[in-house]
Amino acid sequence: GAVVSQHPSRVICKSGTSVKIECRSLDFQATTMFWYRQFPKQSLMLMATSNEGSKATYEQGVEKDKFLINHASLTLSTLTVTSAHPEDSSFYICSARAEPVREQYFGPGTRLTVT
């Protein structure tokens, strides 16, 4: 149980284009989903928290107009990186939690390369 999927697992895009990453909870309903970014040899950085049907809460320093998050249902959240730049190249990981359960489960991650 508690399986989270992400798609795509790897994507290469050109600078200036937009990329959408999907995060799905496969066997539970996720009341909360989190989006993280991780640069090589660095820790997880929380970008935003999203609850189904409401606007995402972004961490300080994360541009909400650049990283669009939609949590349309209890099993799906999407992250769209708009007008991507090479510095956006990173490992993007989502996680999901079904409250009142406290544990969160991570998706396998999406490696984004912007050329």
Add this chain to the structure above:
Amino acid sequence: QKEVEQNSGPLSVPEGAIASLNCTYSDRGSQSFFWYRQYSGKSPELIMSIYSNGDKEDGRFTAQLNKASQYVSLLIRDSQPSDSATYLCAWTRAGGSYIPTFGRGTSLIVHP
């Protein structure tokens, strides 16, 4: 400042030994604690969660929580080379949206 402190390592132990990973936290409001394992290039995987003072065992893993001293640790018995990974501790505060805070992780190397 609410932080989780972890020694980045690497911690190197021989195969079969006990690996001890530690994490200290600064917020006395912390309530739930988690250990995740992350292999290179992969996403974190939940190993253990612990909420009460004391020990919690699951197979070769034992989590220990001491709220008075504000530390949480993970012991890995009979360490295997496949345990070589980065171990992240995390905590959430009581109430609110339980947004987790992660430590920077400790790199563990188990050598044959």
